[in-house]
Amino acid sequence: xxxxxxxxxxxxxxxxxxxxxxxxxxxxxLSGLADEVEAELVSCGxxxxxxxxxxxxxxxxxEVAVRFALRRTTESLRDALRVAHCRxxxxxxxx
Numbered sequence: 001x002x003x004x005x006x007x008x009x010x011x012x013x014x015x016x017x018x019x020x021x022x023x024x025x026x027x028x029x030l031s032g033l034a035d036e037v038e039a040e041l042v043s044c045g046x047x048x049x050x051x052x053x054x055x056x057x058x059x060x061x062x063e064v065a066v067r068f069a070l071r072r073t074t075e076s077l078r079d080a081l082r083v084a085h086c087r088x089x090x091x092x093x094x095x
Contacts, residue, residue: 005089006020006021006022006089007020007021007022007023007031007034007086007089007090008020008085008086008089009021009034009037009086010034010037010038010041010079010082010083010086011037021034026090034086038083038086038087041076041079041080041082041083042080042083044076044079045076045077045079045080048069048072048073048075048076049073049076051069051072052069052070052072052073055068055069056069
């Protein structure tokens with residue numbers, strides 16, 4: 001019996017550990033939910049990037065605004081890297 005590879009999901013367990021999905025159906029309900037979460041994380045990252053660029057372009061932006069923008073950008077980068085790792089395991093041609 002050929003086992004399907006585990007899919008890294010874009011969320012952690014309540015204990016902070018990675019969650020994986022074992023299925024041979026990429027169209028399953030849980031796979032679809034994971035796809036939606038990944039897309040939402042990317043979309044949120046795009047919005048945060050736009051806001052951070054606006055803060056950086058504003059010469060009058062104070063330290064609080066810059067720190068807030070950096071904090072949100074760091075969170076979004078972490079999410080984007082998680083999505084990249086999730087998708088890496090599903091890349092065509094991977095063994």
